Amino acid sequence: MAAELHVELVAADRQVWSGEATLVVARTTSGDIGVMPGHQPLLGVLESGPVTIRTSEGGTVVAAVHGGFISFADNKLSLLAEIAELSDEIDVQRTERELERAKAEGDAAAERRADVRLRAAAAR
Amino acid sequence: MGAQLRVYKRRIRSVSATKKITKAMEMIAASRVVKAQRKVAASTPYATELTRAVTAVGTGSNTKHPLTTEAENPTRAAVLLLTSDRGLAGAFNSNAIKAAEQLTERLEREGKQVDTYIVGRRGVAHYNFRERVIAESWTGFTDEPTYADAKKVAAPLIEAIEKETADGGVDELHIVYTEFVSMMTQTALDARLLPLRLDEVAEEAAPKGEILPLYDFEPSAEDVLDALLPRYVESRIYNALLQSAASKHAATRRAMKSATDNAGELINTLSRLANAARQAEITQEISEIVGGASALADATAGSDR
Numbered sequence: 001m002a003a004e005l006h007v008e009l010v011a012a013d014r015q016v017w018s019g020e021a022t023l024v025v026a027r028t029t030s031g032d033i034g035v036m037p038g039h040q041p042l043l044g045v046l047e048s049g050p051v052t053i054r055t056s057e058g059g060t061v062v063a064a065v066h067g068g069f070i071s072f073a074d075n076k077l078s079l080l081a082e083i084a085e086l087s088d089e090i091d092v093q094r095t096e097r098e099l100e101r102a103k104a105e106g107d108a109a110a111e112r113r114a115d116v117r118l119r120a121a122a123a124r
Numbered sequence: 125m126g127a128q129l130r131v132y133k134r135r136i137r138s139v140s141a142t143k144k145i146t147k148a149m150e151m152i153a154a155s156r157v158v159k160a161q162r163k164v165a166a167s168t169p170y171a172t173e174l175t176r177a178v179t180a181v182g183t184g185s186n187t188k189h190p191l192t193t194e195a196e197n198p199t200r201a202a203v204l205l206l207t208s209d210r211g212l213a214g215a216f217n218s219n220a221i222k223a224a225e226q227l228t229e230r231l232e233r234e235g236k237q238v239d240t241y242i243v244g245r246r247g248v249a250h251y252n253f254r255e256r257v258i259a260e261s262w263t264g265f266t267d268e269p270t271y272a273d274a275k276k277v278a279a280p281l282i283e284a285i286e287k288e289t290a291d292g293g294v295d296e297l298h299i300v301y302t303e304f305v306s307m308m309t310q311t312a313l314d315a316r317l318l319p320l321r322l323d324e325v326a327e328e329a330a331p332k333g334e335i336l337p338l339y340d341f342e343p344s345a346e347d348v349l350d351a352l353l354p355r356y357v358e359s360r361i362y363n364a365l366l367q368s369a370a371s372k373h374a375a376t377r378r379a380m381k382s383a384t385d386n387a388g389e390l391i392n393t394l395s396r397l398a399n400a401a402r403q404a405e406i407t408q409e410i411s412e413i414v415g416g417a418s419a420l421a422d423a424t425a426g427s428d429r
Contacts, residue, residue, distance in 0.1 A: 010169045012271040012362065030343045043180055044342030045351045069352065071177050073337045078173045082271065082355070 003037035004056050005075045009063060011084040017061060023054040024077055026070050033070070041073040048112055050087075050120040051079060062087040064120035066113055083113075090121045126405045132398035136391055143387035149212070150380035153373045156267070157307065160370035163268075164304065167366060171359050178356050180339050181349045182320070189349050192320045198295035201236045202259070202284055203228060203314075204277070206301040206364055207244030208266045208372040216302060216310070216375035217246040220368075223312040224300040231298070239284070239294060243277060243365070259284075269369055274362035281361075282354050285318055295319075297357075301364040302371035308378070310371035317360055320353070 007024060009017040024035045027049035035042065046068045053061040068081030095117045102110035182192060205224040207217045224247075228238045239259040242248050244266045251258050260280055265273045287293025297318040302310050341348050 008169065008173070010173060012167065012170050012274075012359065013163065014166045015169050028342050029347070033342065041337040041339045042342060043177060043339040043348055045348055069174075069177055069348075069355075070342075071173070071180070071339070073180075073339070078176075080170060080173050080177070080355075082275075082358075 005035070005037045005039075005072075005077050007053055007077045007079070009051070009053075009065075009079045009084055010081070012082050016063065016081075016084045017053070017086060019061075020056040021053045021061075021077075022056055023052075024079075025052040026065070026079065027051075028070065035070075035072055035077055037075055039072055043071045044069065046070055046079070046081065048116045050116060051084075062120050064090060064117045066116065085117065085120070087120045090117050092118065092121050095121070126401065129398060129401045129405065132394055132401060136394045136398065139387050139390050139394065143384055143391065146380045146383040146387060150377055150384055153377035153380060156373040157370055157377060160268075160366060160373055161304070164363070164366045164370055167271075167359070167363060171363055174352070174356050174359050178320070178352055180337075181341070181345055181352060189346070189353065192349075192353070194319050195289070195295040198236055200239065200289055200294045201231050201296040201298060202239045202241060202281060202294040203231070204241045204281060204297070204299045204317075204361070205243070205247050206266075206299070206368040207242065207247030207250075208368070209245040209263055210267075211246060212379060213372050213375040214379040216372055217244075217250075219312040220300060220302055221247060221250050223314055227298060227300060227314045231296075236296070241277075241281060243368075266365070266372065267369060269362070269365035271358075271362055274358050274365055277365070278354070278358040278361050282357055299361065299364055301368045304367045304370040304374065307374055310374055317357055320356075 004020040004022060005024070007017070007019060007021045008015065022036065026033060026035075027047045028044040029047055030044075033042075033044065046065055048066045049064075051063045051065045053063070055061060063079075063084055063086050065079065065081040066083040068079065068084070071078045071080070095114050099111060099114035099118065102108075102114055203224060205220060207220050211217065224240070228240070231238050240251065240256070241259050242251060242261040243263070245263045248258065248261045248263060262273070262277055281297055284292075284294045285297055289295055296316060298314055298316050300312065300314045302312045304310055
């Protein structure tokens with residue numbers, strides 16, 4: 001059995017996902033980072049971006065995370081985000097509409113949020 | 125029907141209508157308390173993880189940050205008061221306002237100038253009526269606060285604390301809210317949010333003397349702390365908003381329950397009075413008839429002779 005780490009993905013108002021994983025890839029302000037079991041204790045600032053969790057059953061969970069933190073210690077990984085959505089919770093058509101609207105209004109933040117959502121949905 | 129009886133009947137009708145309304149409000153509040161409690165529980169994992177992270181940075185590095193260092197000579201403080209938009213909640217709002225006033229008084233005695241920030245229409249009305257200055261206020265979301273609302277409230281407060289005191293910034297941030305202890309107990313209390321007392325936060329995060337690991341900070345401890353602290357404040361304000369909402373619903377439920385009970389008692393008393401009035405009327409009618417009949421009988425007996 002491969003080594004596992006426990007992952008908790010929590011948003012400000014709910015727990016989004018929790019379970020065992022073998023690899024977590026997230027984007028911090030200084031670049032993508034992959035965390036495997038036994039990693040050195042880590043505390044980093046997350047960029048908006050998709051987070052990929054490879055579960056111990058061999059599946060993949062992708063979530064769109066908008067800002068937040070990654071913290072890893074004692075084989076426990078917490079992903080804290082103000083807003084986080086799993087890729088299967090994302091409504092692609094609605095997000096595309098949002099992206100178009102954000103582009104039309106020149107709202108850079110909304111555009112990036114919609115873009116992250118779409119990328120997470122595409123990676124599922 | 126006699127006039128008195130009619131008056132009683134009318135009052136009973138109006139009290140029963142009131143009772144129906146308060147009963148409905150009680151049930152609505154009861155269901156909302158449960159919902160609000162669930163929201164408090166749902167926000168707990170984020171808050172605990174965030175507290176852990178703040179402690180990790182605070183104790184694992186020697187970073188100095190304006191949000192964790194105490195000003196040598198604090199002269200200005202901000203007080204955030206959480207009240208509700210609607211009343212009918214017993215002493216809920218007046219307790220919170222009283223706590224805020226006591227805190228303000230204490231801070232002023234310590235020689236600090238106090239800026240008041242208010243959430244909820246009740247608090248705003250109280251301060252406006254007394255013509256006191258409000259630095260900023262927010263209304264309209266106290267029943268079901270969302271994280272976005274907490275962010276909206278936190279933004280100007282964080283901005284104020286980051287500014288230099290001479291430019292209108294503040295040195296301290298206090299919050300007054302109603303803690304939801306249980307369905308029956310809610311206490312208004314004040315807490316200092318900033319500057320952070322790291323030892324207190326550490327105690328909250330790891331009460332059993334657990335030793336936190338040495339973290340690798342990405343990109344650097346300063347940057348992490350910079351990003352963490354505003355989030356920490358937001359999450360604390362969010363938690364306070366949720367607790368206040370739960371407390372408000374619990375207070376409403378209790379107030380409405382006693383209103384319903386009182387209405388029930390009033391209906392009982394009034395129906396007894398109405399029964400007595402009806403009985404008195406009947407008795408009077410009977411004695412009138414009997415009196416009339418015997419007077420008639422006397423009269424006819426006299427004319428026979």
